[in-house]
Amino acid sequence: MNTRRWTPLLVVLLIALTPTLAHACSVCFEANDKNRAAFFATTIFLSLLPLGMIAAMYWWLRRRVIELRDLAAREDILPMGER
């Protein structure tokens, strides 16, 4: 078995065994309710904002496509002289 392939995995596992060295949890050392609520609210806000912007863009483009399709259909129905 190639030890080179397993070394990174072994390193990751060893790091995973020492969680006390990493202070990744920002609310763990300042755990008051207000702070926790702020973290929770901002996580939701920052997660939903880009999705909301993409959804808004999709909705607007879809509306515009329908508008243009209707316009093209109307132009096809109209006699040549009325275009």
Added chain:
Amino acid sequence: MATLTASARHPAPRATLMPSAVIGTLLFVFTEAMLFAGLISAHAIVKASAQEWPPTGQPRLPFGETMINTAALLASGVLLVMAHVSYRKRADLATVPLAMSLLLGSFFVLFQGREWVALLQQGLTVTSSTYGGFFYVIVGTHALHAVAAILAMAWAWRRLQAGRLSAAQLGAVEVFWYFVVLVWPLIYLRVYL
């Protein structure tokens, strides 16, 4: 093929889904929206974990006075909508509402500059506290965007006067200004309250 009709030789321009100028500005606005979201979120977390907010010895932000400024900015946004509607009827009709929107936007920035001078005199600086730091970074970033958008509006107004402003160019300027207008109430309510 020698008897091509005039319409076949010069086909009517196709309506575009969205002008490139507007798409470009929208993408820019999306990234800037995330920048402000990050700044406001950081402010909310620091405020929540602070023992006292605003800190002792630091001046209170002028919530009441800034309300006038906020009203001016919102009115500027409404005037730009009116300029858009007028432009669709006849381009030159948009000159007055666009100029008024530009003036109100400039009033907003100048009023804010006056407010900054007063706060600096009272001892609120970028380094005086996290309260001051957040205030100048968030409001300053917004002011930078406002100045850039005002310059874009002035450029659009000059082109409109010369009869050279296209709907796509106006659309791009509008998107940028609406962003500046709409992000402000959020900043106002989060930072000033």
